[in-house]
Amino acid sequence: MRGASMIVCSCNVLTDSEIRAALNRGACPRTPFAVYNCLGCSLNCGRCIVTVRTIINEANAGTATGGSSREPCETDAIVLCPV
Numbered sequence: 001m002r003g004a005s006m007i008v009c010s011c012n013v014l015t016d017s018e019i020r021a022a023l024n025r026g027a028c029p030r031t032p033f034a035v036y037n038c039l040g041c042s043l044n045c046g047r048c049i050v051t052v053r054t055i056i057n058e059a060n061a062g063t064a065t066g067g068s069s070r071e072p073c074e075t076d077a078i079v080l081c082p083v
């Protein structure tokens, strides 16, 4: 059993765990498009975009509580994601 991962994007077969991992890589993608880019895929049908945005918001809220600033997320994720 792999925990509580669920498929968020069925077009690209992305799980919430993969999306959270991309958000924790230090690149801090702030938009769904940046997340897809980091994971080497792109938006297709768009059904998942609200869920991806929610996961981003949750991750940003968690980051904000753990540090004194949000500086790491001020960086352009597309530059930092080599995929």
Ligand code: FES
Residues within 6 Å of the ligand: 008, 009, 010, 011, 012, 042, 043, 044, 045, 046, 047, 048, 049
């Ligand atoms: S479900 Fe994510 S692009 Fe279609």
